[in-house]
Amino acid sequence: MTTQMKSTNGPTLDDVEFARGYIDDVVCNDDEVIVQGWMLHPEQEFTDLRLYLDGELVGTGSTASRPDLAKVFPWIPHAAQSGVYVRLKRPTPARSVGRVDLVGCQASKPIARMSVRYRTDLGTAVPTPSSDLMFRVAHTRNDRSFKIWGLKCYGDFLEYFDHHGGLNQAHRLLDWGCGCGRLTAHFIAAPNGPEVYGCDVDSEAVAWCEAHLQPGRFKTIDPFPPTPYQEGFFHRAIGYSVFTHLTREVQIEWLKEVRRILAPGGIFVATVHGESAASFDFPGRVGAVLVDGIHDGIQDETLGGIVPKGYYRGTFQTQEYTRRVWGQFFDILEYKVRGIGNHQDVVVMQRPA
Known part of the structure; x- marks a missing residue:
C-alpha cells in the first residue's frame, strides 16, 4: 500500500x-x-x-x-x-x-x-504458541507483544512485495526460517494469498506449525542445504532474521539454495544487520568492526541443542558487502535501512530469469 x-x-x-x-x-x-x-x-x-x-x-x-x-x-x-x-x-x-x-x-x-x-481481532485471528517457542524466536513470553510484532513485520514485508509485483500472481510463498510461525500465521490468514510453506531447523516449532497453522505446509530442514524442495518451486520467499545469525560461508550456501528453489523472476525478501544495527551494538566502533564488510564472530546460544555448536551467530554486514557478495546470486532490486521491524535492513532480490 x-x-x-x-x-x-x-x-x-x-x-x-x-x-x-x-x-x-x-x-x-x-x-x-x-x-x-x-x-x-x-x-x-x-x-x-x-x-x-x-x-x-x-x-x-x-x-x-x-x-x-x-x-x-x-x-x-x-x-x-x-x-x-x-x-x-x-x-x-x-x-x-x-x-x-x-x-x-x-x-x-x-x-x-x-x-x-x-x-481488531488480533488476539483470536492467529493461534498462540507456547511461551518457550515464542521466547526462542522473539525473546518474549507475552503473547500480545509476539502477535503485534509478527503482524507489524508481516506488514513491512508486504510493502516490498507490493513494490515488486505483489502476491496475487504468486502461487507459492516460502517462509525460510519460520520458527513457530510469527509471520507465517499472518500470510496464511490473509485472503486470496499464495500457498504458504514454512521451514526451519527447529523441529519442535515446525511440529507446532503443522498442528496449528493449516493450511500451511511445513518441513524441518537441516542447518545446511539442500532443502527437499524442487528447483524453481517457489515464486516468493522471505527470510526474517536468518542471515543475521549465519557466518559468511553459510550465508553463501543458503543464498545458492534459495536461488535454486526460487522460480526464475521470483522475489526473495530477506533481512540483515546492517550498519544501522551495528551502530547500536558497537557505538563509535562500526568502521573498525566492519572493516572486512562483515562481522560474524559473535556466537549466539539461543538455539543451543538444535544446531551445531558455533553455527548460530550474531552477524553484521555493510550494505556494500551485501550488494557485492549477494549480487553474485541475485539481482538486488532494493535495499532499505531499518526496513523491517525498524531495526534490520531489508534486501529485495530477484532470481534472474
Missing part, C-alpha cells in the same frame, strides 16, 4: 525513511487510536509526531520521556525523549484491519516513521 501524506504536497509515507524503535501496543476501536512504544532517529530529534490511520492524518502529538532509553543509548542525546504514547479520538468508525503510521517530524518536516498493521 502506497499512502499519500494528505498534509503535504506530494511525498508519500513510503518515501520517509524508517526510524529505529519498537511498538509495544496498538489499540484501535470505534472511539480512539492508542499507540505506545518508542522511536528515534539516531541523528535528529523529533519536535512533533503525526499519526496516520489508513493514510489519513488523524492528529499530532509529542514524544514522551523515556529515561530508561537514555541509559540504553547514552550516546544519543535525545534518547531520553523518544517515548511514544499517542491517544487520539477517531474521526470515523474503525476498520477491522488496517495500517497505522507514526511519523516523527522536525519543524513540521517528516524525518522518520514507524508503520504497523492492526487487527
Whole structure:
C-alpha cells in the first residue's frame, strides 16, 4: 500500500525513511487510536509526531520521556525523549484491519516513521504458541507483544512485495526460517494469498506449525542445504532474521539454495544487520568492526541443542558487502535501512530469469 501524506504536497509515507524503535501496543476501536512504544532517529530529534490511520492524518502529538532509553543509548542525546504514547479520538468508525503510521517530524518536516498493521481481532485471528517457542524466536513470553510484532513485520514485508509485483500472481510463498510461525500465521490468514510453506531447523516449532497453522505446509530442514524442495518451486520467499545469525560461508550456501528453489523472476525478501544495527551494538566502533564488510564472530546460544555448536551467530554486514557478495546470486532490486521491524535492513532480490 502506497499512502499519500494528505498534509503535504506530494511525498508519500513510503518515501520517509524508517526510524529505529519498537511498538509495544496498538489499540484501535470505534472511539480512539492508542499507540505506545518508542522511536528515534539516531541523528535528529523529533519536535512533533503525526499519526496516520489508513493514510489519513488523524492528529499530532509529542514524544514522551523515556529515561530508561537514555541509559540504553547514552550516546544519543535525545534518547531520553523518544517515548511514544499517542491517544487520539477517531474521526470515523474503525476498520477491522488496517495500517497505522507514526511519523516523527522536525519543524513540521517528516524525518522518520514507524508503520504497523492492526487487527481488531488480533488476539483470536492467529493461534498462540507456547511461551518457550515464542521466547526462542522473539525473546518474549507475552503473547500480545509476539502477535503485534509478527503482524507489524508481516506488514513491512508486504510493502516490498507490493513494490515488486505483489502476491496475487504468486502461487507459492516460502517462509525460510519460520520458527513457530510469527509471520507465517499472518500470510496464511490473509485472503486470496499464495500457498504458504514454512521451514526451519527447529523441529519442535515446525511440529507446532503443522498442528496449528493449516493450511500451511511445513518441513524441518537441516542447518545446511539442500532443502527437499524442487528447483524453481517457489515464486516468493522471505527470510526474517536468518542471515543475521549465519557466518559468511553459510550465508553463501543458503543464498545458492534459495536461488535454486526460487522460480526464475521470483522475489526473495530477506533481512540483515546492517550498519544501522551495528551502530547500536558497537557505538563509535562500526568502521573498525566492519572493516572486512562483515562481522560474524559473535556466537549466539539461543538455539543451543538444535544446531551445531558455533553455527548460530550474531552477524553484521555493510550494505556494500551485501550488494557485492549477494549480487553474485541475485539481482538486488532494493535495499532499505531499518526496513523491517525498524531495526534490520531489508534486501529485495530477484532470481534472474
